[in-house]
């Protein structure tokens with residue numbers, strides 16, 4: 001494996017890029033932001049009113065402030081530190097889909113700063129319409145809104161398979177095992193948790209379908225293996241889902257984490273670790289759906305439980321982001337790169353194939369795919 005992050009340090013490591021753009025979901029910063037934020041998220045999505053009110057209450061209970069923006073500020077600070085540490089000077093920008101700083105405003109700022117070509121790190125590790133193409137549509141809209149002065153933007157590949165993402169998650173699981181009562185820890189079940197999505201969205205995810213679940217299963221088994229190497233214990237594990245939305249008649253991925261905890265308790269599991277591998281930081285889904293709701297379920301069941309940390313600003317995850325930037329830059333310079341990757345699906349791809357993660361409501365312009373007319377490698381359907 002070519003370690004691009006430790007080679008000689010000059011700005012040339014990021015050529016042809018002159019900026020890194022972190023692209024995220026965004027979240028409200030106070031009570032008055034909650035409704036407009038939720039309107040942004042759910043516009044045209046057919047989310048029932050009762051669900052919206054319920055989720056609004058989750059935000060209200062936290063003072064109307066989602067943890068996600070502060071987490072992103074912290075992540076960006078650590079990425080800047082890491083770039084400085086390896087001697088690379090490149091500006092880092094931040095734009096969101098659903099809240100300030102909005103992507104279009106940030107791309108405008110990049111254009112004003114003279115940025116010509118940027119690499120985008122999207123804070124979503126896996127393939128799905130919500131986590132992949134929808135961000136590519138957001139980028140297309142931002143670039144169109146800004147017009148001719150907008151930079152060209154390349155999205156960095158999904159990070160689910162990156163060794164730094166896997167090892168950061170392993171560290172978190174080992175840490176959580178250490179919080180369990182000693183007698184119960186060795187028999188603990190590792191319960192990996194991610195965001196539920198509609199079954200049809202899961203079926204159409206990735207270049208050949210079914211990528212969303214396959215990628216999570218691969219991460220879960222890589223982490224289980226690394227945990228076994230570190231602790232000497234081979235833990236049983238499951239993949240479960242949280243934060244189901246949508247109308248009740250539309251099937252979403254199951255089992256729900258709370259239902260699964262009931263099952264484990266009935267089977268006599270001595271303890272559980274909840275490992276939120278589907279979330280890169282402590283989003284509202286983690287703060288509410290896991291730390292509030294699922295941990296209340298374990299308490300009611302008398303099941304000892306610990307929640308593993310999200311990768312957040314773990315140093316391995318921060319250097320994974322910088323590694324992905326250097327890897328892609330080298331590939332764009334025409335150098336041959338070995339992609340750092342762990343797990344059965346193999347390294348994720350730079351440019352999405354034409355029908356990857358389709359929009360369930362019909363096609364919209366999207367950057368960074370083979371069906372993107374602005375992409376020099378376009379291979380239009």
Ligand SMILES: CC1=C(CCC(=O)O)c2cc3nc(cc4[nH]c(cc5[nH]c(cc1n2)c(C)c5CCC(=O)O)c(CCC(=O)O)c4C)C(CCC(=O)O)=C3C
Pocket residue numbers: 025026027028038041042045047051052055066067068123124125128130131195196197198243244245246278282283284285
């Ligand atoms: C796959 C996936 C990710 C992971 C990838 C990624 O990170 O992008 C993700 C992230 C997030 N989802 C978030 C919040 C919300 N998601 C909603 C609704 C939905 N999510 C969906 C999927 C995903 N969502 C889907 C299929 C819907 C139904 C509506 C639709 O088809 O789009 C709703 C509306 C209410 C509701 O329906 O629950 C809210 C408020 C926040 C911010 C949290 C915070 O504030 O800390 C984050 C990071």
Ligand SMILES: [Fe+2]
Pocket residue numbers: 195
């Ligand atoms: Fe969501």
